[in-house]
Amino acid sequence: KGAFKTPTLRSITETAPYMHDGVFKTLEDVVGFLDQGGGQNPNAVNPHAKHAFMADYYDQKVEPNPNLSPFLKPLELTQQEKSDLIGFLKALTGEPIKFEMPKLPK
Numbered sequence: 001k002g003a004f005k006t007p008t009l010r011s012i013t014e015t016a017p018y019m020h021d022g023v024f025k026t027l028e029d030v031v032g033f034l035d036q037g038g039g040q041n042p043n044a045v046n047p048h049a050k051h052a053f054m055a056d057y058y059d060q061k062v063e064p065n066p067n068l069s070p071f072l073k074p075l076e077l078t079q080q081e082k083s084d085l086i087g088f089l090k091a092l093t094g095e096p097i098k099f100e101m102p103k104l105p106k
Contacts, residue, residue, distance in 0.1 A: 010093075011094075013093040014093060027086050031082050031086055037072055037074040
């Protein structure tokens with residue numbers, strides 16, 4: 001009940017856009033949003049509002065979600081920590097594994 005499979009981080013650079021609604025185009029955007037508290041920070045900018053075609057439909061500020069854990073807080077990462085995290089995530093993408101398609105009976 002209420003379970004789902006968490007997607008892998010392998011080849012994360014190949015799976016944009018990110019988040020449940022595809023609002024983030026880059027890993028930098030994701031890390032920046034989560035660094036702000038992931039929607040719990042009342043000063044966070046609504047990621048939808050930064051897209052010009054959606055700005056009329058969304059407020060600039062994120063309304064805190066009452067269903068999110070109160071333990072979600074801004075991370076206050078330094079620029080170097082953000083760069084290191086993004087570098088790590090990008091390192092999870094490598095050459096595709098080569099395999100042969102199995103022969104199926106006719």
